[in-house]
Amino acid sequence: QKEVEQNSGPLSVPEGAIASLNCTYSDRVSQSFFWYRQYSGKSPELIMSIYSNGDKEDGRFTAQLNKASQYVSLLIRDSQPSDSATYLCAVNRDNYGQNFVFGPGTRLSVLP
Amino acid sequence: DVKVTQSSRYLVKRTGEKVFLECVQDMDHENMFWYRQDPGLGLRLIYFSYDVKMKEKGDIPEGYSVSREKKERFSLILESASTNQTSMYLCASSLSQNYGYTFGSGTRLTVV
Numbered sequence: 001q002k003e004v005e006q007n008s009g010p011l012s013v014p015e016g017a018i019a020s021l022n023c024t025y026s027d028r029v030s031q032s033f034f035w036y037r038q039y040s041g042k043s044p045e046l047i048m049s050i051y052s053n054g055d056k057e058d059g060r061f062t063a064q065l066n067k068a069s070q071y072v073s074l075l076i077r078d079s080q081p082s083d084s085a086t087y088l089c090a091v092n093r094d095n096y097g098q099n100f101v102f103g104p105g106t107r108l109s110v111l112p
Numbered sequence: 113d114v115k116v117t118q119s120s121r122y123l124v125k126r127t128g129e130k131v132f133l134e135c136v137q138d139m140d141h142e143n144m145f146w147y148r149q150d151p152g153l154g155l156r157l158i159y160f161s162y163d164v165k166m167k168e169k170g171d172i173p174e175g176y177s178v179s180r181e182k183k184e185r186f187s188l189i190l191e192s193a194s195t196n197q198t199s200m201y202l203c204a205s206s207l208s209q210n211y212g213y214t215f216g217s218g219t220r221l222t223v224v
Contacts, residue, residue: 034212043202043215044155051210088155090212099145099170100213102155 004103019076023089032092033072079110118216131190135203143206144186148199193223
């Protein structure tokens with residue numbers, strides 16, 4: 001089983017809709033979870049972090065974590081064409097919490 | 113904002129050459145990382161460092177080495193470049209697990 005799995009997409013949603021991105025991970029001791037956004041030809045940029053079960057909201061973004069089921073998700077409300085990018089899920093895998101493994105990414109396309 | 117600077121945006125090198133990729137961060141971060149990113153394979157960890165003079169192998173260290181003589185600088189060395197090392201190389205730094213990574217802009221290396 002791969003350490004971090006994501007649907008590769010592309011996930012297409014109309015402008016204004018909610019985009020839902022999912023990620024599952026295999027290491028039960030993982031404690032830190034991050035979502036990165038990567039535009040084509042650019043490097044990843046951090047958009048959300050979550051450490052506890054439940055929801056965490058930041059503007060139009062909501063991260064959801066369920067450690068029992070080993071999944072983390074990212075919801076983007078009121079999706080905009082500028083949200084079109086690849087979204088990477090990252091999960092820590094080191095006792096010191098500094099070493100992360102990345103999922104393959106989900107490509108999101110928001111249609112005007 | 114943390115700035116992670118990679119010295120070259122594009123590089124073209126010949127097979128067998130020794131290649132140095134430089135990365136400098138300006139926020140006194142302890143932790144620095146080198147990843148490569150390839151289509152279909154995602155981000156893969158090459159080497160990382162939690163302190164000056166310290167280095168640890170990641171998932172794909174073969175053919176690479178690193179140097180961290182100063183806290184702010186983490187260099188990736190391709191001892192004898194090969195065509196299968198053609199890739200996007202991304203340097204990242206982090207303060208701690210609670211802050212995630214800040215990535216540099218990347219170096220696209222082509223080995224011919």
